[in-house]
Amino acid sequence: MAEKKPGKKIWTGKPPKRGEQERRLSIKNETKGKSNARYELTRWGVTVFLSIIIAVLLYPGLLSKPKQYKLGDIAQRDIKASHEFLIEDTTLTEKNRIKAVKEAPPVYDFDPSGSNAINRIKEAFATARRSLASLEKDQEISPKGVSSSQPAKPGDTQETFSKEKFYEILEIPPDDTLFQKLEKSTFPVEVENLVIRLLAPVLRKGIVLNKKEILGHATHGLVLHNILNDREIMVADASRFFDLTEAKRFIRQKWEKTNRPLLPPELKQVGLTLALALLKPNVTFNKRETELRKDAARKSVRPVYFKVKKGEMIVREGEPIREEHLLKLAEEYKFLNKDKFLGHIPAMAVLVGFLLFSFYLVTTPTTLQTMGKKRDLLFQALILIVFFLIAMAANFIASEIARGFPFVTSRALIFAIPIASGPMLVSLFQGIRIAAGFSVLLSVLTALVLGGQVEFFVYFLIGSLLAAHGMRECRERGVFIKTGLKVGLINMVLAIAIETLHGFFYTVEPLVASATAFFGGILVAVITTGSVPLIEMAFGYTTDIKLLELASLDQPLLRQLMVQAPGTYHHSVIVSQMVEASAKAVGANPLLAKVAAYYHDIGKMKKPLYFIENQINGQNKHEKLAPSMSSLILISHVKDGVEMAMKHKLGQPIIDIIRQHHGTSLITYFYEKAKEQAEHRSDKAPQIKEEDFRYPGPKPQTKEAGLVMLADAVQAASKTLVDPTPARIQGLVQRIINRIFSDGQLDECELTLKDLHQIAKSFNKTLSGIFHQRIEYPEPMPKAPGGRKAANGNTDQMAAGDSRNQRSGNKTKNGESLRRLGLS
Structure with missing residues (x-):
């Protein structure tokens, strides 16, 4: 606590005058704005340039025109797929379409008006009862208000409410006998309720005309379409529906179990007869809609393709051209067609451009000094292009070697590509934060060169990040070799894992891949070691290695000083x-x-x-x-x-x-x-x-x-x-730092107030060690000419x-x- 209290006085000095502050701020902002504008212009220029160059290099058919073959021709050279593409398997596609048509569920229309039969029953009985009540009232009171003693004549009810009207509401054929029984009993509510209880469960489940037919159609379920509200539900089990015979049997069984002690048997039979008469199918097959949906199901089946991978042999030299070769060559030539140049190159340039933009967005520094260094952008661009070309050249060389040595695949040789040298150099000269983003960028582009294989993206990304991490504290050139060996060992493990994923665990491939991967780590160290002096001279970078060399007090300039x-x-x-x-x-x-x-x-x-x-x-x-x-x-x-x-x-x-x-x-x-x-x-x-x-x-x-x-x-x-006591040293340090701070000399560097406090404490400690008190010997010390004796015995x-x-x-x-x- 004793040290912190004086340290806080550093920042209590008077600030510069307001006018001077505004002038400094205006100049600083103007300078920063111009520097930022120049940096942005350079960055966009580099992004566009790199995007176009990489997009052109990734287009395989730019410089060569493919030969057109016919069926039976002899291939003049080996032809490999320049990219990954798909060929339609027509046989399997047709098989899937037939299966889709069979599995398409039939459509049945559901008429909810059948369910409304209950409402119609209630309406018919209620209307009949109202008519009877109205007729009895008219017979009791004459037009003059005198009670009528004449009885109702037969047929008066029909005049007010005819049986045709009754059966019209129920939507069933008329039955005179049934109507007379209901009329005689004044359409009792008990009969109405009995009919409703018998019909309700049957109508809710649905009634079909032919149950065998629906079971044959709906082997995979059916679609029940409500024709009134246009809603649909999927019915998995078509056996849930009644046909007319089952519905009548169900109603009779339920009628027999019905206990109506207040209802005469005659009226109970009337209820059964009326319920059976109201039965009719409310689920019907919609043939037209079913055919439309089966056709849609057929069209919805996507063609089945088999994949031709990049680098896969399409046809070998001297082999006759067959039908399958023509299909593959047609797809290959579509990609290589010059007519697609104006489409493929710009599209790839846009993708690469956004990839570069994302890299710059994440790694762009915020300090004015760093943003003004265009050399950093140019260095990154150079490293990116160089190692991108190395990846392309290595991929071509690996393919050629694999042709001459059948026991070696091109994939096994690709593990030796020293991509990690790029991020390693970026980390050494620009820091690990930028190198991490550069690792992702270069790994993605390398994977594109190799056909977009995800396993190689992971392989090169891990190696690049490990190499960049090894350059965090590089104080000697031996660190390059150590980092290269570490990268080689990790690459060996990754190579074996990748080869195992491809099913080559019990073959020689993992051994070859691990050997080339370790050799790739050695190449990383060799390339980095040889490149560092050249980059230092070309771009003016100063590494910790060079700083250690300059720190030697045997340097000619320091000896001269x-x-x-x-x-x-x-x-x-x-x-x-x-x-x-x-x-x-x-x-x-x-x-x-x-x-x-x-x-x-x-x-x-x-x-x-x-x-x-x-x-x-x-x-x-x-x-x-x-x-x-x-x-x-x-x-x-x-x-x-x-x-x-x-x-x-x-x-x-x-x-x-x-x-x-x-x-x-x-x-x-x-x-x-x-x-x-x-x-x-x-x-x-x-x-x-x-x-x-x-x-x-x-x-x-x-x-x-x-x-x-x-x-x-x-x-x-x-x-x-x-x-120079500790207290005086501390006071001196505070005054000097306070003066420099108040003068605005630290406005443009990244030192914070907390940093100034730490600096003051460090200066106090160092100076106190330098000016530590010594024993004053008793013998007198002679004065130097023109000088005076200091407290520590030395002359000023x-x-x-x-x-x-x-x-x-x-x-x-x-x-x-x-x-x-x-x-x-």
Whole structure:
């Protein structure tokens, strides 16, 4: 807790003025917009170019015209299928169609009006009873309101409600005897209910005219079609229906079991007779609809095809052309027909284009610096095309070898294709995240070359991801060989599994496949090892291997720095120790940060004595120069360092950090000195511009560049501490980081506030170790000329006057001056 509390003060400094903030933001957004537009234009151009090239290469019949054969001709050469296609099996197709027609269920219409017979019974009986009641009422009351004593005459009921009307409602032929019995008993409700109870269960199940006929038709069920609401249901068991005989038998049996004590036998017989009369079929066969559906079932049967795989032999040289050959050749020539060129190539280009777009969508970086690097896109395009061509060439060579050696299949030889080298190189130069997406992309395209076989997609994808993973921390060239061996071993297991899936477990194929797969892993290591130096030179990439070489203190440039500017060399070594420790804490690249710190001040070798750490005997050359000239000399060391780094080919990342390690910071001491001299002059001096005393930039764009800037300033300022106790070191680190942060120098790099806190803690630890307290020996220490004795027994290399001249004019809140900022 004691360490965190001071660290939070880092971000309490005053922000830049509002106008300055808006100006910086506007320039930054404008620059970012232009860079993004250029990047998008390049990316779309690369996508279109690659899509067209790959689509053309995947079209097999572009350069050759196939020979047209006739039945009985002799094949002049071996002809293999250039793609996978299907041939219709007409015999099996016709067999399936006949089966579909037989299994098509017949359609029977269901007339729900049969079910409405119950409603008609209720209506007929109710109407008859109302008519009788109305007639009796008319007989009792005369037209003048006097009761009539004359009895009803026979036939009066028929005048109001005739038997024809009764039977019309019931929709059955008239029966005089039956009607008279019902009329005499005044159409009792008991008879009505009896008829309903007898008919209801029969009508619900359905009545057919001929049950044997329906059982013969509906061997696989039938479709029951309701003719009123047009709904259909599937009936699996046609025996559920009654025919007329079964229906009458069922009604009689139910009638015999009916117990109606209040109903006379005569009326009970009337109920049975009426129920039997109302029986009629309500399920009928629909021949027309059945034929239509059988025809539809026949047409719905899809043709049966047998597959001809890519690379399968269609006809061999010298073999007579048979009917089956003509069918296969016809399908093959359809694909190779030049007329399909305008259709196949654009379609394939669209598919490949979307595949590339998906890859860029997932792997596109978001930082301005990375998006501006078109070389990354060009590198990916080159690797993709090269290994795509390798896959095509290897596929052709494997086919030719398999022709000469019958015991070896082309599939077994394909396992040796070193596709994993592509993602391995991408991972080494651009990181595993981009390499993972590139692995999927290249594996899909390789599988297309091999006929779209899924097992090869899985095979190359696993090998590619394993190879990319092996490059995460590549610090020596032996890692290439180790990764290649791992890929080879995994490939062996995958090859055996794939051959086993194809049924070759008890043959020699798995042995051949595993041998070629392991050889493919060795090829991966060899190709990667030989390609890395070429790619480094062609694209200017800097790998960890090269960084380790540059980190050697025996490098000529570092030895030259040690001799010509020993103070700067010592300063660079300490800065490298500081950034290496802090880079681990914030997730940056410790090796890149360390090596960049070694070389960040190599430009000081041009004029070493103009920098305080290299001055001896207290001689300060800036005392005889104008402030503007001094600032130009200090600023020039950045430009000189970039030129020297380019000359010695240190790599773009190190060159960028050299260019950015001062950002656009202000050389405060000489700026204040120039303003002070201008105020004391009597003549009209030109106006002092702050821009003339600022480094040209750009500001740090990466974490590593930001770390070098912070460590450079903190280490230079730490040499001004008289008594470097841990508390004073901590305060100094806080002030320096706060000043750089408040000046906006870290706006364009990826360092967060949490990172700054971790950096401060790391700097405190490193500097405390460097300035640890030593035992002060009793014997007196002589003073160096022009110097003063430091608390640790060492002499300061600056004279008193020099020290005063080198102090910064930008003071912190507690009043302490930060010395030599801008001169380090």
